[in-house]
Amino acid sequence: MQPKVIIDNRERNLQIIQGLEQSGVELSFAQLPVGDYILSNRVCVERKTSSDLEGSIINARLFDQLERLKASFEKPILLIEGNDFRMNANVILGTTLKVYLDYNMPVVWSTDALETADILATISRREQVHKQHEPRLVGIKKAYTEDQWQLLILGSIPGVGTKLAHNMLKHFRSIRNIALADVAELAKIEKIGEKKAARIYQILNTEYEA
DSSP states (O other), X not given: OOXXXXXXXXXXXXXXXXXXXXXXXXXXXXXXXXXXXXXXXXXXXXXXXXXXXXXXXXXXXXXXXXXXXXXXXXXXXXXXXXXXXXXXXXXXXXXXHHHHHHHOOOEEEESSHHHHHHHHHHHHHIIIIXXXXXXXXXXXXXXXXXXXXXXXXXXXXXXXXXXXXXXXHHHHSSHHHHHXXXXXXXHTSTTTHHHHHHHHHHHHHSOOOO
């Protein structure tokens, strides 16, 4: 049986693709709702290079991505490629420990793209050949509720995240009310502050010009 991997079409690292093909993996591409590589119906991998990881920590998107990944797959994995970090080592350690302890998600490290390809091929082979878990394109296990959609929409705003989105909705009760709020009203929410409130207000109220 030839293992298969579904790759997000925005994640086209040629070394990984070539490494997977050389390992005898059949590849297909799609725009994945979550993650970068679907290895079975229960395993999806979010790949981050050192700089990717640091960027997602800075813009507060990492844990939003992992929450969506965890909601969609039984056995999600965060794969960190490389060790060329500019951030303090304690920040990286703290982040990876949070991923494991708070999200119950394993963190796998690779030295480079070729080792990443080897890890992906090994997991896909184990899942599909030995466990009979075929990969399939999924978004989430079940349809989002209205509350979950509201959290996703607000959580996509830079610097907001799911927890802050929850606090905003708990206070204002709807996205409409949040959009109608002024900066002073937004700043009353715990952990927002005037600077972040002004940014949220700007995003929600600036006219679209594209």
